[in-house]
Amino acid sequence: xxxxxxxxxxxxxxxxxxxxxxxxxxxxxxxxxxxxxxxxxxxxxxxxxxxxxxxxxxxxxxxxxxxxxxxxxxxxxxxxxxxxxxxxxxxxxxxxxxxxxxxxxxxxxxxxxxxxxxxxxxxxxxxxxxxxxxxxxxxxxxxxxxxxxxxxxxxxxxxxxxxxxxxxxxxxxxxxxxxxxxxxxxxxxxxxxxxxxxxxxxxxxxxxxxxxxxxxxxxxxxxxxxxxxxxxxxxxxxxxxxxxxxxxxxxxxxxxxxxx
Amino acid sequence: xxxxxxxxxxxxxxxxxxxxxxxxxxxxxxxxxxxxxxxxxxxxxxxxxxxxxxxxxxxxxxxxxxxxxxxxxxxxxxxxxxxxxxxxxxxxxxxxxxxxxxxxxxxxxxxxxxxxxxxxxxxxxxxxxxxxxxxxxxxxxxxxxxxxxxxxxxxxxxxxxxxxxxxxxxxxxxxxxxxxxxxxxxxxxxxxxxxxxxxxxxxxxxxxxxxxxxxxxxx
Numbered sequence: 129x130x131x132x133x134x135x136x137x138x139x140x141x142x143x144x145x146x147x148x149x150x151x152x153x154x155x156x157x158x159x160x161x162x163x164x165x166x167x168x169x170x171x172x173x174x175x176x177x178x179x180x181x182x183x184x185x186x187x188x189x190x191x192x193x194x195x196x197x198x199x200x201x202x203x204x205x206x207x208x209x210x211x212x213x214x215x216x217x218x219x220x221x222x223x224x225x226x227x228x229x230x231x232x233x234x235x236x237x238x239x240x241x242x243x244x245x246x247x248x249x250x251x252x253x254x255x256x257x258x259x260x261x262x263x264x265x266x267x268x269x270x271x272x273x274x275x276x277x278x279x280x281x282x283x284x285x286x287x288x289x290x291x292x293x294x295x296x297x298x299x300x301x302x303x304x305x306x307x308x309x310x311x312x313x314x315x316x317x318x319x320x321x322x323x324x325x326x327x328x329x330x331x332x333x334x335x336x337x338x339x340x341x342x343x344x345x346x347x348x349x350x351x352x353x354x355x356x357x358x359x360x361x362x363x364x365x366x367x368x369x370x371x372x373x374x375x376x377x378x379x380x381x382x383x384x385x386x387x388x
Numbered sequence: 389x390x391x392x393x394x395x396x397x398x399x400x401x402x403x404x405x406x407x408x409x410x411x412x413x414x415x416x417x418x419x420x421x422x423x424x425x426x427x428x429x430x431x432x433x434x435x436x437x438x439x440x441x442x443x444x445x446x447x448x449x450x451x452x453x454x455x456x457x458x459x460x461x462x463x464x465x466x467x468x469x470x471x472x473x474x475x476x477x478x479x480x481x482x483x484x485x486x487x488x489x490x491x492x493x494x495x496x497x498x499x500x501x502x503x504x505x506x507x508x509x510x511x512x513x514x515x516x517x518x519x520x521x522x523x524x525x526x527x528x529x530x531x532x533x534x535x536x537x538x539x540x541x542x543x544x545x546x547x548x549x550x551x552x553x554x555x556x557x558x559x560x561x562x563x564x565x566x567x568x569x570x571x572x573x574x575x576x577x578x579x580x581x582x583x584x585x586x587x588x589x590x591x592x593x594x595x596x597x598x599x600x601x602x603x604x605x606x607x
Contacts, residue, residue: 183509202518210515220510224528234514237524279510286514 132159134194134290134321135180141188142175142345149175151345152189157290162322164332164353167342168368173325174217176342177292180323181205181212194289210238213283217295219275221267227254227278228263231285239286246285253281257311273304277311284315291315293324329372333357341365395573396580406563407584413477413549413559417484418542424485425492432497443493450490456551459483463555480552488545495537499530535603539596546589560584 135157142150150172157163165173178184180191185200192198198208221230231250235241241249254260257277267275276296283291293312297305309331316322316335326332332339332353339356341349341364349362357374360366396403431443450458462483466472474482503526511521553562564581568574 178509181513183512206515206517208515209513212513214510214513216506216510218506220506222507222510222525222529224532233524234516237520238515282514 133157134159135323136192137176137180137189138192139189140176140179140186140191142172142179142184143187148345150179150186153345153347154189155340155347155350157321157323159289159321160319161337162316162320162324162335163338163340164336165323165325165340165342166327166329166332166368167348171342172345173342174294177214177294177323177325180292181209181214206238210286211289213286213288213291215276215279215283215291215293215296217298219267219272219279219299221275221279221282223267225266226263227259227265227267227270230267230278231282234282234286249285250281253284254278256284256314257281258307271304272300273307276300276304276308280308280311280315290321290323293322293326295325295327297326297328327372329357329369329374341368343368391576392573393576395567395571395576399567399571399577399580402563402567403560403580403584406558406560407588409557409559409563410546410549410561411588413480413484413552413557414542414546416481417488417545417549420481420485421488421492422538424489425496428489428493429496429500432493433500446486447490447493450487451494455483455487455548456554458487459552459555462486476555476557479555480549480557484545484549484552487548488541491541492538495534495541496530498537499534500526502533503529532603536596536600539599543589543592543596546592547585 133156137153137155140150140153141148153172153176155163155176165176167173175184179186180193180198182198182200182205190197193208193212196204196208199205221227222233225233228247228250231253232241232243232246235246235249236243251260251263254263257280259274259277259281262270262274262278267278270278280291280296296312297308300308305328309328312322312324312331313335324332324336334353336353338350339353340347341356341360341362343364349356349360349365355361356365357369360369428443428447431439432447434440434443459480462474463476463479466474466479507525507529508521511525512518516524549559550561553559553565556562558566560581564577568577571577
């Protein structure tokens with residue numbers, strides 16, 4: 129991790145009609161950093177991700193990525209999106225394409241990479257996520273966990289500077305969550321910059337460099353995972369964590385859970 | 389009552405020519421009405437309201453009025469009031485294409501809107517252009533979903549080509565009715581006409597059944 133900021137949200141406001149989804153969010157992500165966004169459903173975490181690559185335009189404030197403002201003008205936003213991988217809750221693999229083509233379609237159509245080079249890149253990524261044998265399968269033949277790993281490979285094939293994960297394990301069966309989190313952990317260990325919306329508190333605690341807690345469209349608390357999970361200063365953070373079964377136990381009992 | 393089936397055999401070359409014209413009309417109409425329907429569907433989905441409304445008006449007019457009226461309209465009104473002179477075949481194709489395009493546009497539109505927003509977002513998130521998102525991600529999936537509906541439209545179109553006989557286009561119905569008028573062998577000629585339509589239509593209906601079965605929506 130360096131001090132070099134790659135993604136900066138400055139007082140971002142996003143409204144849907146009467147609903148204020150983001151109410152002045154400021155957050156900075158540094159190169160190589162893993163930041164997890166936690167908080168109750170509907171608190172604006174996923175909206176922030178969609179604003180980051182302009183799938184949703186912001187109403188006020190601004191977002192800077194790698195020194196340039198993210199504007200929703202079409203050509204500039206495409207350059208931003210090419211360098212920002214995104215993984216969705218519902219995977220959103222393209223059902224009419226094989227696993228291999230799901231991964232190569234970005235490089236071939238957007239980066240104009242040749243088919244041979246794109247195939248080679250895809251095969252390396254499939255090996256990395258442990259799905260080399262599924263290259264010619266269609267997404268419908270894969271389990272949820274496998275589909276999500278393909279989705280991660282699809283995003284990585286663009287060789288992004290930053291990865292956005294929008295609740296990547298929320299739609300998964302419990303037994304396949306681990307395989308997706310391991311892939312994400314590997315990426316984090318390799319130094320990938322990641323912004324992760326998650327309800328997996330163990331993952332946030334073990335992998336994140338920083339955790340930001342959302343409530344009602346605002347970041348109510350931000351800090352190292354140790355601080356947030358063991359010593360939250362804000363009452364609503366403690367409420368939220370206790371609802372999830374975190375009762376503010378000390379670090380000792382937390383590490384026991386990890387070993388278990 | 390005596391039957392003279394020799395009329396059918398001696399008229400067979402003309403009947404087959406008529407059948408060929410029927411096939412030709414249906415194929416040319418569909419080839420033009422697929423892009424036509426796609427354009428209308430995209431216009432209806434356009435954010436530019438004037439375009440969307442114009443396309444809606446066109447589609448709703450051609451869907452809600454009889455094809456026979458539309459063919460007459462093209463045949464009589466275009467030359468008389470708009471100074472557009474078309475041959476009979478061009479008139480027939482114009483009427484059929486307008487009608488089938490309107491139906492296809494609704495088929496395509498329902499297919500396009502059935503693709504969830506997440507698929508668009510996933511493709512946009514890779515940095516794809518809107519045109520590429522549509523052509524490579526949305527359109528192929530939408531097409532798979534609407535293939536059964538498109539096939540049903542084809543089967544109706546194949547039979548509806550008979551309506552252009554009213555403006556003397558020599559397709560199977562027109563030729564058959566001509567032969568009937570020349571020979572007065574009503575039963576023989578109409579039987580031959582029915583046999584020819586059935587021989588062409590039945591395999592198509594079977595194909596449609598197969599398509600319905602094969603492309604049932606599966607995620």
